Amino acid sequence: MRWPWQARLDRRRVRATLAAGARARLVALKRRELGLGSGRRLRQTPLALARFLALDLETTGPRMDRDRVIAVGAIAVAGRALVHGEAFAAVLRQASSSAVDNILVHQIGGQQQLAGLDPVATWLAFLEFRGASFAVAFRAEFDATVLERELELTLGIRVPRRFLDLAVLLPALFPGTPNDTLEDWMAHFALEPIGRHEALADAYSTGQLLLIVLDAAQRLGMRTTGDLLELEAAQRWLGRRR
C-alpha cells in the first residue's frame, strides 16, 4: 500500500541526496521560473513574443509509467523562428543500458548510454535552458509524463505541466488529412528531417511544424498561448485525431 504522502517523502529523499551546488540551482530555478502565477502570465503572452521549446525525448521504451529517458533534444522557437543558438541535446547516463531492440531504434548504443551525461547536471541544465517556456511536443502527454517522473526521480521536484501537443493542434488547424505520425506531418508539408531517430532531429521537426501551426493559428485570429491551449482542449473534447 502506497500512501498519498509517500511521493512527497520520496522527492524529499531524492533532494537530500543532491550536492549543495545542485540544490542551490534548484532553489534559484524554482524562484525564477517555476514560481506560482507565471503560468497565467505565460498563457497571456502574445504568440509573436512567446518563446516555446520544441522538445523530443527518447526513452528506454513505450511505457510512460516506467521507461526512462535516454536522450533529450530541444530547440527554442522564438520570434517565429527556430533559434539555432538555443538548442539542447544530451544523452543521459543510464544505470544499465536499455534493451537491444530499443538500441536499434534510437541508435544510441549501450555503451553510449552508460557513458552518457550525469542525469542531475543534465536535468538542471535542461530546466535552466527551458526557462518559463511552454514545451511543444508531438504526442506531448507521453513526453510530459516521462519528463515529470524523470525530474521527480533525479531532482526530487514537481514541475507544472506546460505542454502543447502538436499531434492535437495540427489536425485541429489542418483537418481532414490521414496524417498520424510526426513523419506523416513532415511529409505533408514536404519537409525533410535533419536526422533520424535522434531526439534533436525530432525536436527540430517539431519546431518546424510549430512554426506552421503558429502561422495558421494567427490567421484564425488566435493571439496568445492561451488561445492555443483552448484550441487543443476543444480538439481533445471533440475526440478528433484527424
Place this chain on the structure above:
Amino acid sequence: MTAPPLLLEATLRFLRAHEPFARMARRDLEFLAGRARLGYYPAGSIVVDASGEAAAALYVVQRGHVRAGEAAAGAVLGPGECFPLDAGGAASATRYLATEDAFCLQLDAVDAAALRVMSAPFAEFSAQSSRTLATEAQGQVHRLFRQRVAEQQTLLQPVESLLRRAPVSCVAATPLRAALERMRAEQVGTIAVVDADAHPIGIFTLTDLMERVVLPGLPLETAVGEVMTPRPGAVAADATAQEALAVMATHGFHQLVITRDGRLCGVLSERDLFSLQRVSMQHVLATIRGARDVTALWCTTGDIATLADNLLAQGAAAEPLTRTIAALNDALAVRLIDLLAPAHALEGLRWCWLSLGSEGRREQTIASDQDNALIFSAPAGEHEEARRRLLGFARAVNEALAGLGVPLCPGEIMAGNPANCLSVEEWRGRFAAWLREPQPAALLAANIYFDFRPLAGELTLADNLRRWLTELAPQSPIFLRLLTANALEAEPPLGRVRSFVTGDGEHRGLLDLKAAGTRLFVDAARALALAFGIAETGTAPRLRLAGRRLGLEEREVAALVEAFQFLQLLRLRAQRDQLATEGGAAAEGNRVDPYALNELDQRMLKESLRQARTLQRLLEQTLAR
C-alpha cells in the same frame, strides 16, 4: 550556448551543397549555422523588406521559393540561394516575397557583417558581382573538362585505338628505292618489314635512311632487309598505351609494330602516344594547311575535337574557344575548297564561298551542320553557265565536307543547291525582297542568310553585298519590326515556381539550350545589328556594338555576352559528353536536364536566361514600337 553537433552537421550539409558556402571554411560555416535562425514564411508573405538596415542581414532559402521584388517577373530564388546580398538583380529589389511556403535560414546583420570579415569567400560573394559567379561556373566547367581530358589520355586505352591508319609495309627483299617511294606516297616516316606471312621482322625509318644509307653511301638498290632494324619492338593490339610506352622507354624504341595474332596491324610512333596530349592549335592548323588530299584532311578532324577538349581544359573562355573551333573549321573548309577547285575548271569565274548561320557567326558547336552558299559575278547572259560550273564544284565540296564529319544541311541550305548559288544581282534581289515585303514565316527561315560571311574565293563579292545590306536594313522598318517580333517569339524558359520550364513528350524534363537559350541571344543580336547598321556577324561583337549604340554600361553588355557564352559552353560540354558516351548524335546534346546540372551551373543557367529576358526587353523597347 553552442549548437549541438547534430544541428551544426545538418546545417553544414545543407549549406555546403551551395555556393558560396561550399568554398567557406568549416569554422565560418559553424559560426553561420550556430547563429542562424530558421524562419517560416507562408506563401505570399514578405520575408524581408531590405530597404532598411535589414539589407545587411543574410537570408538563405532552405525550402520553397522566394521572389525578389514586387513584379511577377522578379527573380525567383530557390533552396541554397541567398538574399538580399545575392548576385543578380539584388540591387534593385528591396522586398522579398515567399511565392510558396518557405523556410529561410537567417543571420542578423551584425553576424552577417562578422561573417564577411571572417570569411574571404563570403565577402567576395557578398560583393555581389554576377561576374564572380560566371567565372566560378566557367572554372568548374574547365575543371570538369580537365578531368575528362585526363581520362581520355589515361594511358589505359588499347594501343589499337591510337592507330591512325593501316600500316605501310614491304618485304625484306624490296629495294630501298621502292620502299622510299612507298613511304613518300603514303606520307609516312616509317615502313614495317614483314615476311611472307605478314609477321613483322623489321622496321625502317627516315632516320635510319640518313644514318645507314645516305651517310655510308649505300646504293638505293640495296634491299630494305639489309638496313632495317631487325626484331622491332612489338606489342599486341590489345595492350594498353601504357604498356607500349613502357616497351618504348625500356628499349629506347621510337616506333613499335603492333600485331594481332603475330601479324602486323599497325605502326605506332612515340608521337602517336604523345600527340593526344600535345595537340596544339599551330600543329593542327599546319596539318590542315599542309594536307595533300581529302584523306589527310580527314585525319585532322579528330585533332580539332581533341584540341577543343584541351582548350576547355586549359581554361579557354567560350568565345575564344568557339572562335578557335570556327577558325579550324574555316581552315578545313578553305583547304578542302583549294583541293577540290582545280578539278572543276573554275578559271575565269568570279565567285566567293559564303558561310551562313552559326558558321557565319563563328559560333559553330560540335554538332553544327553545313550552312553555306555561293555568290558569283558573271557578265550578262553567262549566268546560267557560270552557275552550272559552280554547282558541280559546290556539290563536291558539300559532299567532301560531309565526309569530314560536317553533316549535310537537312534544309538544303548549301552552296550545292541552285537556290543558294546566286549571282550578285540575284542575292541583292533576294535580300531586297526580305527587306521590303517581309513575310513572317519566310523571314524566320531567312534568318541564317543574314549572318553570311565570306570564306574563300573572291571575298570582295561578299563584302560588297554586306555593305549594301548594312545600308539598306536600317531603313526597312517593317522588316525590322517583323524580325524583332520573331526574335521575341521564344521566351526564356524560366518558371514562376520551378526554376526552369522544360519540354514535354519526347523531351520531357529537358531544356533545349539552343532553341530556348543561345537562339534568344542570336536572334536579338541579329535584329539589333541590322537595325543599327552593324556589319559584324558574331553575336558577341554584335551585342558589344549594339550596346554602345543603346548607351548601355559596359558592365551590362559584359553580362549579356557572358550569359550567351555560358550557354554556348554548356552546349559544347553537353555535346562532347554525348559524343563521348554514345559516339554520335551530338545534336541531341543541345538538350539537357537542367535539374541534373550541378548547383552552380543551375544558378548560372538561371542567370543567363534572366539576361536573355533583359536583352529581349531591350530589343522590345528599341525596335518593337
